[in-house]
Amino acid sequence: MPRKLLIFDTTLRDGEQVPGAKLNIDQKLVVAKQLERLGVDVIEAGFPVSSPGDAKAVNLVARQVRKPIIAGLARALKKDIDILWEAIKDADRPRIHVFLAASDVHIEKKLRLNREQALEMAVEAVKYAKKYCPNVEFSPEDATRADFDYLCQVVEETIKAGATVINIPDTVGYTIPEEFGRLIRKLRERVPTTDKIILSVHCHNDLGLATANSIAAIVNGATQVECTINGIGERAGNAALEEIVMILKTRPQYFNIETNIVTPEIIPTSRLVSRMMNLPIQPNKAIVGANAFAHSSGVHQDGILKDRRTYEIIRPEDVGAQQHLLVLTARSGRKAVRQKLTDLGYDLSDETFEKIYKRFLSVADRKKEITAADLKSIVEVELSKVEELYSFVKMVVTTQAMSGSDLPLAVLTLRKNGEEITQASVGNGPVDAVFKCINGITNLNVNLLDYRVESLSGGTEALGESTVKIEINGEVVSGCATSPDVIEASARAYLNAINRYFSLHK
The missing domain is CATH 3.30.160.270 (Alpha-isopropylmalate synthase LeuA, regulatory domain)
Known part of the structure; x- marks a missing residue:
């Protein structure tokens, strides 16, 4: 029987920390609903204490997105936890996610505390959050640079305090796969109570190893992985959801691990996030890049025509990469355009459709044919617009x-x-x-x-x-x-x- 891995998506929190990628309230809800269709287990909807707008957006997601667990992030401060709970309390399945530094450089230089003070602060924060919510996650920040004995102590004490999820973050992308896998294995051995909670990992991509580190942790016993669509996030980004999921799906005999992800929704989700956050996807990006299923070499083309398995280890349709032939021109009427939009999965209000149709005509007047890719871009760019002063x-x-x-x-x-x-x-x-x-x-x-x-x-x-x-x-x-x-x-x-x-x- 395959082991189940939980997918914790932090696109709306860590992903939104990319400069210039801030979403408004309506855009955040659009992305959250698509993440729900994708099948993620947990949506980290934001960091409510950061601004009243983010708290409002998190609350909107909590009230309207029902299937996944809705989490929010808080520092180990009562004020943060209070504001977070107000934002997520209407969710069907809320989770409070609290973090506090675990490495000496963070404890001493950033917090101006010692280890004992930080441990006490972490335990008290978990206990305080537990009064609001039975589902509490704790992250010892910069865990991969922390003293291992101290890290084990923090994990053990926060579990005793009521944490139901322990997340081990590679906050600055410092670790390497073999090392991180060993850390997770040793942590499970040293702290037996980790078998009774969800053990999560959160890897950053500063050295380009976020996905590899996440896979190493999963192999060594992690039961939840935190990731983002397209690997976006702070600095060099996070582990990419689509890469982790498709690694496990493509090599089932090796891993024997399953997720709840609806893989044909991967590319639609990737494109939506890219448009909404105005963050282009590099063409050679694994799984979702424009060239991921493109073949230019004559030898490759010959092989693909004879048997797709020669040069494709993933079927494009398995991740939603079907190439629809959608031919529209300036002579296409509203009904034709609306039907094509419906076929592409868009459910638009009359007001929104009229804006898109006007833009469609403007483009179609100068371009003989509007392809599916063109139409999707027109729609998603229009949806990403804010109220126009100019x-x-x-x-x-x-x-x-x-x-x-x-x-x-x-x-x-x-x-x-x-x-x-x-x-x-x-x-x-x-x-x-x-x-x-x-x-x-x-x-x-x-x-x-x-x-x-x-x-x-x-x-x-x-x-x-x-x-x-x-x-x-x-x-x-x-x-x-x-x-x-x-x-x-x-x-x-x-x-x-x-x-x-x-x-x-x-």
Whole structure:
């Protein structure tokens, strides 16, 4: 009989710590509902004490997402635990997740405590959380750099205090697979009560070993793994849910371990998270990257045509990678577009559909055919938008001879509160000129941190998707947009990021 592994998804908490990836309340709920369809066992919905907005979002998830356990994170402080409980108490299956440093460098340098004080603080926090909720998880932060004897003491005492889940975090991605597997095995041997609770692991990817470390821990007795969609998260990210799940599913004879994940929902979930958080997926990303099931070598193509098993160890359809041929044009009516959206799994309100249909017509007027990938991008970019203080109207970019050299000149019109505002600017390139126009209209000092453009399909008429990351007054926000014109896509993405900034400061 296969052993069951619990999947704890922290996309909405650790994943949201990526600069610029902040979700609003409605977006967080959309992602949570998709995680429920994916079949995760636990959703860590946020860190409620971090802001009133996050507490509200966690509460919305707790009230509307019923199947998984809904967890939230709290420091080992009564105030954090109080706020967290208020946020998750309406969940069918709530869990309080408390953490406190376990390594000497964290205890002494960050907390300014000694080991005994930290242990007492951890035990008291678990006892306090237990008064609210029977399901309490405790994480000894930076466990892989902690003294092993002290770590065992912390685990043993917090279990005695009532912890039902102990999570061992590799907080800074320091450990290596053999070492981490041995730590989990020795911990189970030293603290026998770990057999009576869920033993979890949470691995970061600073050395590129998060998935490998998680697998090593699972093999050595971990019964829950904490991970994120697309491996997003603090710094270099977390262990990727899709990688862990498909490793176990692809090698069942080796592991004999099962999860509750509905694997055909993996790619839809991956794409949704990428769009909502404006975090592009690298093309060669395992399982969910654009090239994961692409074959360009003639030898490979010949093998695939004869038997897919020659070069595919995972069937694309098992992770939701079916390639639908969806041909729509500017002549397609509302009913046709709506039916295609329904076929793709979108259930949209009339108001939302009208916004998407308007954008569809704008794109279709300049592109002969709209593919399934194009339509999905249009929908998900529109869903990721916040309330627009500034909206895009039109743009013209030309090259002007100035001071003996040719410089791109952009003339851009935006709409604010019903009034159209036009600005002209020159730049080092057409995109730079457009961005300067937007800066002039919005009167913002913007620092461009990252800018990317990629094609969603092949051919000269491919829809371009642009993502930007900007900094305004020390705050990092991201934007994403699509258009057949990559300069327009860039302008819309930049404007989307600026509107996100204003939405956070209403």
